[in-house]
Amino acid sequence: MKNVRIFYKKLGSMKFVSHLDMTRFMSRLIAKSKIPVWYTEGFNQHIYMNFALPLSLGFEGFYEMVDIRLIDDSYSLDTCLEALKKSSPTDIEFVKIHEGKMPMKSIGFARYELEFESFDFADTLNDFLNKDSILCEKIGKKGKVKEIDLIPKIKSFKITQKGVDLILVAGSEDxxxxxxxxxxxxxxxxxxxxxxxxxxTMIYNLDGEIFE
Amino acid sequence: METYDFEKLLLSVQKPGRYSGGEINSVVKDKKEVDVRFAFCFPDTYEIGMSHLGMKILYSQFNSREDIWCERVFAPWLDFEDKMREQNIPLFALESRDSVKDFDFIGFTLQYEMAYTNVLNMLDLAGLPLKSKDRKDLSPIVVAGGPCACNPEPLAEFIDIFFMGEGEEVDLEVIDLYKEYKKKGAAKDEFLLAASKIEGVYVPSLYSDEYNEDGTLKALVPQNNVSATIKKRIIKDLDKSYYPEKFVVPFIEIVHDRAVQEIFRGCIRGCRFCQAGFIYRPVREKSVDTVNRQAKCLCENTGYDEISLSSLSTSDYRAIEPLLNNLLEWTEDSHISLSLPSLRIDNFSEELLEKIKHVRKSGLTFAPEAGTQRLRNVINKNLTEEEILNTCRTAFAGGYTAVKLYFMLGLPTETDEDVVGIAELGQRIVNEFYSMPNKPKGKGVTVSISVSTFVPKPFTPFQFEPQISLEEIRRRQELLKNSITTKKINLSYHDSATSFLEAALARGDRRMSTVIEEAYKMGCKFDGWTECFGPQKWYDAFKKCGLDPEFYANRTREYGEITPWEHIDVGVTKDFLVRENKLAHQNKTTPNCREKCSACGANCYGEGVCFEKR
Incomplete structure (x- = not known):
């Protein structure tokens, strides 16, 4: 049995698929591709899948990944990638596959490219992001509202023609x-x-290296 | 509409996956390469419509033809409809996002009377006149089929063509005829007249309605020498008929999110309230090999991890045990679970229970329908209390601790004793559980009782019967509620006003068209949804049209009265329905089709259970 990390893009109409729906979708896609995957052995057995970072509804993802486990060690990764490509709809594009070089928990940052419909506030945005602290209220998982400072969580930003590129903290911890x-x-x-x-567009580890 | 604007729009509404399209196995063709574009409309939300097997069959079958492109259309939910109207976006098909107004056919499937206003709303959203006579061009032709089409009259003003019975053959015959008429540039009238000659096709505009002074139907007079009766179509050999190799697999979760494998059509039972049990006669089975092959193919092409066997009464499939053995051979290895809905309580054997225990355990649901033996005899639910208790015992011993029971209130001849009988039956099941030495340990039992209101439907032996009044429904609901003394029983019931209107619409005549239109104009839509349903608007609509819903819902019809569906021939004869009605009033049951033929008339098709060797 080996762990395998599948990299894919989630584009176009797939951006309307929420994370929960995505997990269901991916499990059907894998079943359809007849890849020899490992199923969990609990009460409700299902294909083992570990998604790196959930993607919000409405976002496109160019560096998405999911880990699965192959039970047949002789089954090649190339065959696996081909099988996935063959059964995927056009808006999911499988890119590469390897055994996973970094642990999921070492994910530290993600890069987002934002484009505004009309972008006539570049300077204001620039000044805003250059502030020493941006306090705001965040609703936590349990519905608790807490005040947080955004600035430590924004690693870097760059104003672009149509919007802004942001590198933000990402991962299961923060x-x-x-x-x-x-x-x-x-x-x-x-x-x-x-x-x-x-x-x-990209996911990095805690040291700021491209996550592999 | 530009993709950018469309996506922007979708992100402003709930569940954008309802409208985005692009699902696995959805069919996209080049519109220049096809002759006929068919918009298959389901007059309810995506989640409900996508669960419907008939749509899946016809969608795939139409698309298997190179010259036809069939696309899916669902009723937009309120938030999206607001946006569409605000931004002048016409009703579009999911695959091409093209306006359905430009299609050759707009086809509705009529599963439920309370969706009628949605049919009108969808026509309006498409930018089309509601009435057939106001749509002058050859295209789009508005067609409709499905179980509710067996009494087509309430929608007669809006629909150009109704398909009677099963659609796989007749739909394509009409499409082929249309191609011919389109090519020669024919007018709509010419085409409709020619189409009416095809068996199973009903063109309501070719019939005119006349009424007696008491408001009952006098006659439906055929014009232009068209046939006075329209005979339902059936597929004679299900092993040879089309069945999809793949389903469109939705991104968002739908109501029945699994592969569905049909195993037979029709039902041998003849429960007297059940419309499906009569209009789908005669029973025709698929062979074990066909079912097994088709089911496997579906799972492979969809990636679904659950397959459900579909029929009106799964355990009446003659070869159910060999079938399950065949299916379990591959489903277990492929991690696919099998579900068997519509099991009947009386032939639910221990072996069968053992088999479905192999797969994911869901709740256990039974439908005794009535609380006492006398009333179960009246409705011909040939099922004894001993059988119900036996089955529960088997199920409890097998580890089940929750049982769901379906009942109806207001069945013909029902007395207070029968109503209280529902609570008593529930109580006896609870007692049964606690009296068992081998009951599941450490768990209590839950008996859920779900009570709907009886709605008399066309083509059933109860088509002559009145529905009890709204006040009476409520009184009986109270009586039942007060008869339940244990917390182990959960009671829930359907909204009675919905059932009342459903009863009026189900047996409505052509004048009902104006009521539906009026109700729609007053803002009625999604009437099957509690959050949208406003009965007062409907009562106002009836009043405005000078009609009385009670005339349709609460009146006893004489056997001799001409019903609005008198001209439709579903195989089962009116004589048979009258005989069955009389037996009901004598508390007498009728054996099922396999025990003894009761000469219902469905053998006129020359196929199915009527000719099985016994």
């Missing part, structure tokens, strides 16, 4: 969703709400 940054910006700087698209 995670910052770019919509919280932008919503806070809209509210605190009194900018009129504006539609924007989000692409998650």
């Amino acid at each position: 995670n910052l969703n770019p919509t919280l940054v932008i919503d806070t910006f809209f509210t605190q700087c009194q900018i009129k709400l504006c539609y924007y698209t989000v692409k998650r």
Whole structure:
């Protein structure tokens, strides 16, 4: 049995698929591809899958990954990738596959590229992100509202032609969703709400290296 | 609409996966390469429509033809409809996102009367006139089929063509005829007249309705020498008929999110309230080999980890045990679980229970329908209390601790004793559990009793019967509630106003079209959804049209009265329905089709259970 990390892009209409739906979708896709995968052995047996970082509904992902386990050691990774490619719809693009070089828990940052429908507040955004601290309220998992500072969680940012590239803390320990940054910006700087698209383009480890 | 704008729109509504399309196995063709575009409309939400087997069959079958492109359309939920109307986005098909107005056919499947206003709403969202006579062009032709089409009259003003019975053959015959008429540039009238000659096709505009002074139907007069009766179509050999090799697999969770394998059509039982039990006659089975092959193929092409066997009464499949053995041979290794809905309580054997124990255990659901033996005889639910208790005992011994029971209130001849009998039956099941020495340890029992209100339907022996009044329904619900003394029984019941309107619509005549239109204009839609349903608007609509819902719902019909569905021939004869009605009033049962033929008339199709060797 070996652990295998599958890298894929989640594009176009797939961005309307929530994380929960995505797990169901991926398990059917794997079953359909007839890859010899390991099933959990609990009461409700299902394909073992470990997703790196959930992607919010509405975001496109260019560096998504999921770990599965192959029970047949002689089954090659290339065959596995081909099988997946063959059964996937157009908006899921399987890119590469390897045995996973870093543990999932070493994920530290993710890069998001945001584009605004009309971007006429570049300077205001720049000033906002350059502040020493940005306090805002975050609703935790249990519905508790707590005040957090965004600045330590923003590793770096770059204003672009149509928006901003953000590198934010990510992972199971601490995670910052770019919509919280932008919503806070809209509210605190009194900018009129504006539609924007989000692409998650890269995931890094705690040392800032590309996650593999 | 540009993809960017469309995506922006979708992100502003709930469950965008309902509208995004692009699911695995959805069919995208080049519109220039096809002759006929068919918009298959389900007048309810995506989650409900996508669970419907008939749509899956016809979608795949139509698309298996190179010259046809069939796409799916569902009723947009309220939030999305608001956006569509606000931004002038017409009703579109999921695959191409093209407006359905430009399609050749717009086809509705009618599963439930309370979806009728959604049919109108979808036509309106498409930008089409609601009434058949106001749509002058050859296309789009608005067609409809499904169980509710067996009384087509309430929607007669809106639909161009109704398909009677099973669609696999007749739909394609009509599409082929349309191709021919489209090519020669024919007018809509010419096409409709020609289509009406095809067996199973009903063109309501070719019949005119006349009424007696008492408001009952006098006659439905055929025009232009069209046939006075329309005969339902059936597929004679299910082993040879089309069955999809793959289903569209939705991204979002739907109501029945699994592969569905049909095993037979029709039902041998003849429960007197059940419309499906009569309109799908005669019973026709698929062979074990066919079922096994098709089921395997479906699982392989969808990746579903659950397959459900579909029929009106699964345990009546003659070869159920060999079938389960064959299926379990591969499903277990592939981690696929098998579910068997519609099991009957009386032939639920220990072996069968043992077999389904191999797979994921879900709840145990039975439908005794009535609380006393006398009333179960009236409705021809040939099932004794001893059998119910026996089955529960078997199930409890097998580790089940929750039982769900379905009942109906207001069945013909029902007395207070019968109502209280429901609570008593529930209590006896609870007692049975606690009296068992081998009951599951450390667990209590839960008996859930779900009570709906009886709705008399066309083509059943109870089509002549009145529905009890709203006040009476409520009184009996109270009586039942007060008869339950244990917390081990959970009681829930359906909304009675919904059942009342369902009863009025189910047996409505053509004048009901104006009521439905009026109700729709007053804002009725998604009437099957508690959060949307407003009975007062419906009562106002009836009033405005000068009609009385009680005339349709609560009136006893004489055997001799001409029903609005008199011109539809589903095989089962009216004589038979009358005989059955009389037997019901004598508390007498009728044996099932395999025990003894009761000459219902369905043998006119020359197929199925009527000709099985016994």
